[in-house]
Amino acid sequence: MAHLAHLGALTGDLVAAVTAIPENQTARRDEYRDAILQSLRSHRFTRTNQFEVEKHLRGLEEHFHVLGRDALGEALRQRLNAIEPHRTQFTPEILHFLLELADQPVKKSNISD
C-alpha cells in the first residue's frame, strides 16, 4: 500500500510538472493522475533490453559523428562514461526512457544547450 501511495504521489508531481493545470484545480489533477496510474498498470510494453539500449546509444553517437556533429557525439560519449560510476540496476531503463523521448537530436540538438 505504501508503495502504491508513493507512486500515486510521484504521478501527482508528474502531472503538476508537465501540465499547466492550476494548483487549485485538484479534482482535474487527480483525474489525470488516476488515468495515468491506470495506463501505467495496463500497458503492454516489454521489459527494457539493455543491450538494445547500448546499441541504440552507440548508433546515435556514430550518427552524430557521421553528420559532422562531432562535439555532440563527444559530449554524449563523455556523459555516458560519466554515468558509469553511478550505474544502478535502473540505469538501462532510465536511458531507454530518454531514448523514447529523444526528439531528432542529430538534427535539432545544440552543443550550447
Next chain:
Amino acid sequence: MPPNERAEKQAAAQQAVDILHEIATILNCHLDRRTLSICISMIENGVNPEALAAVIKELRQEGQGGQIDAAAAAASSSTRRR
C-alpha cells in the same frame, strides 16, 4: 546511516541526476531537471520506461488540446517486440 554517509549518498544521487539531465538535453528530450527527477523515481519504483514516455508524450499533447483517454489507449494497445 551516519549523517556524513547520508550526505555523500545524496550528493552522488544529485550528480547522477545532473549527468542524466545532460544526456536528456543532448538527446533533445525537452525534460527539465525536476520532471526528469520525478520520472527517475517512478522508474525506480517499477514503472515501465516506455509506458512512462508514452504518458509524457500524451500529457504534452493534452497541453496542446489532446485527450487524456488516449494515454490509456496508447499504453494498453501497443505491443512492442525487441
